[in-house]
Amino acid sequence: MNKVLVVEDSLTVRKILSKLLEDNPYLTPILCKDFAEATQELKKGHDFLAAIVDLNLPDAPNGESVDLSLSYSIPTLVLTGNFDEFTRAQLLDLGVLDYITKESRYSYNQVIKLIDRLRKNLTTKVLVVEDSVTSRNYICSLLKKFQFQIYEASDGLEALNLLAEHQDIRMVISDHRMPNMDGYELIKAIRHERRMQDLIFIGLSGTNDGVLSSKFIKSGANDFLSKPFYHEEFFCRVMQNLEAQEMIQTIRQSANIDPLTQVYNRRYLIEQGEEILAEDTSTSAVTVCMIDIDNFKSVNDNQGHKAGDMLLQEFATLLKEHFSEDLVVRYGGEEFTVISTRALKEHLGNVSQFINLVRSSRFTQHELNITCSIGICAEKHTDLETQIDIADKRLYQAKRTGKDRIIASDS
Numbered sequence: 001m002n003k004v005l006v007v008e009d010s011l012t013v014r015k016i017l018s019k020l021l022e023d024n025p026y027l028t029p030i031l032c033k034d035f036a037e038a039t040q041e042l043k044k045g046h047d048f049l050a051a052i053v054d055l056n057l058p059d060a061p062n063g064e065s066v067d068l069s070l071s072y073s074i075p076t077l078v079l080t081g082n083f084d085e086f087t088r089a090q091l092l093d094l095g096v097l098d099y100i101t102k103e104s105r106y107s108y109n110q111v112i113k114l115i116d117r118l119r120k121n122l123t124t125k126v127l128v129v130e131d132s133v134t135s136r137n138y139i140c141s142l143l144k145k146f147q148f149q150i151y152e153a154s155d156g157l158e159a160l161n162l163l164a165e166h167q168d169i170r171m172v173i174s175d176h177r178m179p180n181m182d183g184y185e186l187i188k189a190i191r192h193e194r195r196m197q198d199l200i201f202i203g204l205s206g207t208n209d210g211v212l213s214s215k216f217i218k219s220g221a222n223d224f225l226s227k228p229f230y231h232e233e234f235f236c237r238v239m240q241n242l243e244a245q246e247m248i249q250t251i252r253q254s255a256n257i258d259p260l261t262q263v264y265n266r267r268y269l270i271e272q273g274e275e276i277l278a279e280d281t282s283t284s285a286v287t288v289c290m291i292d293i294d295n296f297k298s299v300n301d302n303q304g305h306k307a308g309d310m311l312l313q314e315f316a317t318l319l320k321e322h323f324s325e326d327l328v329v330r331y332g333g334e335e336f337t338v339i340s341t342r343a344l345k346e347h348l349g350n351v352s353q354f355i356n357l358v359r360s361s362r363f364t365q366h367e368l369n370i371t372c373s374i375g376i377c378a379e380k381h382t383d384l385e386t387q388i389d390i391a392d393k394r395l396y397q398a399k400r401t402g403k404d405r406i407i408a409s410d411s
């Protein structure tokens with residue numbers, strides 16, 4: 001749990017912030033009503049994710065609470081009753097993250113959004129590509145303030161090596177003019193392998209070259225910034241690109257996951273077909289299992305549709321746990337698909353264990369005793385659809401010949 005220090009004399013504001021922070025399952029507020037209480041709290045040595053500090057407190061009228069929080073190297077957001085551009089610029093130069101006016105609930109929501117961003121940044125990896133050490137250090141110091149995990153490269157080639165080594169880097173911020181490989185060549189190389197929604201690329205350039213920005217964007221950069229930039233503009237771009245990426249991921253996730261069972265859906269299986277078959281090599285073949293719960297309709301008829309839903313959920317969980325190395329898909333209704341690239345003998349053993357596991361398990365609050373039928377296709381085919389069709393035919397053969405069995409060949 002991430003602790004957030006709130007130093008605020010107004011009881012109403014403390015209550016609002018406390019409620020908003022508590023609504024976020026990852027944040028815990030530590031509330032202080034004045035400078036003296038904050039000093040005591042900080043002496044206890046907590047590890048704070050961030051501090052929200054009122055600029056003017058009765059016992060600290062000149063922003064002393066901001067200095068206090070910064071002296072403990074805590075990322076600090078300043079709250080104030082009145083907007084004052086001069087004070088704002090001074091505070092940003094001092095190193096506070098943002099200066100926010102207590103105007104409305106919207107302002108408080110912005111504060112919480114920024115703090116949640118800091119929490120996510122702790123595990124967000126950013127690669128800075130820049131040959132000038134001074135400029136690179138400056139960009140890194142800005143990113144560090146916002147808690148990112150930072151990697152550094154001095155040219156495009158070094159950047160490509162780091163990206164190959166750390167596949168989970170989410171954002172690249174790259175200069176254009178660099179030795180060995182420039183920023184423009186770098187983005188072209190990156191986009192051969194990584195899509196815009198998987199890896200964010202923000203191009204930078206010192207020249208006032210309008211053509212360069214469009215060249216960057218046309219080659220797949222998500223955004224472009226001209227140097228010198230004001231650090232607020234830099235952060236707005238960084239944050240907005242991360243948020244857009246997260247939104248796309250959420251949409252993709254909900255399009256690919258079956259809402260009832262939380263396993264992948266058929267759409268995802270069809271989309272992934274080619275990639276799955278690409279894993280099909282002489283040493284690891286793709287095996288398709290079609291698995292169907294026997295007499296499922298009778299559960300709906302006897303125990304009700306809700307119990308039927310619960311059975312599907314529990315069955316899917318069992319599949320996910322048992323076939324943890326494989327791809328589990330709800331193909332439709334009470335039919336599931338398991339795609340495996342494990343060694344065939346080992347996988348077939350695992351499938352037998354599963355049918356036994358289902359026989360010996362009890363499902364839902366009704367303690368239902370169920371069985372399932374399984375059709376398998378382990379023969380190589382040029383497309384996944386043919387393998388699914390064959391496995392499906394064998395599944396129905398299993399149903400016709402008495403259910404509760406595995407059929408893995410046509411003989």
Ligand SMILES: Nc1nc2c(ncn2[C@@H]2O[C@H](COP(=O)(O)OP(=O)(O)OP(=O)(O)O)[C@@H](O)[C@H]2O)c(=O)[nH]1
Pocket residue numbers: 260292293294295296297298300304305306307308309312332333334399403
């Ligand atoms: N509760 C629930 N029922 C569903 C869902 N999707 C499909 N069904 C029901 O699943 C039942 C499947 O019935 P059948 O195709 O006859 O299959 P079965 O009873 O398992 O018979 P066999 O496959 O021959 O063993 C149908 O009554 C569907 O309405 C769902 O998401 N929730």
